[in-house]
Amino acid sequence: MVEEVKLFKTFSSPFALRIYKTIFEDPSNKSRSLLHYNPVKKQIRVLVHNGKPIAESLVILEYIDETWKQAPLLPEDPYENAMAWKEQEEAIVPAIETLKFLEEELMGKKFFGGETIRFADLALGRLANLISILEEIVGLKVVDGEKFPLLSSWMQDFADAPIIKDNWPPRDRMIVKFQALRDAIIAAAAAASK
Template sequence: MAEELKLFRTWSSPFALRVIHALKIKGLEYETIFEDLSSKSASLLQYNPVNKKVPVLVHNEKPVCESLVILEYIDETWKQCPLLPRDPYEKAEARFWAKFGDEKLLSSIWNVLITQGKQLEEATAEAVQNLKLIEEQLKEKKFFGGETIGYLDIAFGWTVNLISILEEIIDQKLVDEEKLPLLSAWMQNFSDDPVIKDCWPPRDKMIAKYQAMREPYLKKVVSQ
């Protein structure tokens, strides 16, 4: 039986991008189905009736939801180019930091985007502190997974794209080469990888999208 893989995504979702990176690293063929989240398809609602969001990977008509769960499913199903460490402790550490990225780092980066003035200073300080914690995991390593891209690199991959876009929008540096040299080098190495570099969404469209997302929050602050 031939493998059938379908990926439900949007053009800009950083979480769907994780799945794309994993599939490409594994050398897997898949069909992309783009969703408009303002008018969700019947198929998306059928495959993800609980959260009703992307990404959803459908493998031989069996749906797998939530990007980090999908990464583990891909890694366990296709053994080539392993993503997660084999050592149980290292595997647990990778899962911990991936969870930290989604629950702590992402929200702190988002707060930088939607604030200004003193609140922006406070949000930036928190985001940089979280980035420093991430950098500490890179000591003596090219990637979080060692010499090759692994699970945690893919989990943090959104930072490479979104932080540079955010820096351009707010005209402020978050990842400084002098202050965060290891993280800065990792971002360059990750972005330059042949499998990764062709996957990024159009930068001009991303900047326009996040500028539009930012404006209502800034207007709300001004009107208060």
């Protein structure tokens, strides 16, 4: 049986292997086919294997690792594999603690400065833009509206403020920039491991 494997990606993503049928997507004009395979999150990176869609970068990597055993992505040794996952989880803990602190700082306020944007909002404001961009690139939700409702609302309120909205760099160009940065880091890590 011939397996059908499609990968929806942007032009700058290096994750398409030659065995995949690659479908390039424009972040600002997503195809019907992509939206069919990822109707909920509508994120671009989707792997379709024999008609079954798999979304989210980390989930795709795990699926590939489990499906095509001849080219493992994770260490084959169970202990080394567990340590790789543990290191990833340990790196997340300090980030979650910081988000909890910021959530508490917003109690009873629209912005960190109260009802208006102040210095702390401007100092942290870049996060409102970058976090959503990185979430889209990585396929992992960081500021979940259920876990961090105040922080999520602050990000939206800050992003919607006319003075901020009118002066942020174009989102599509930022996505391309950070995808290229991520790709360069991955390529450098792969070259270093050879």
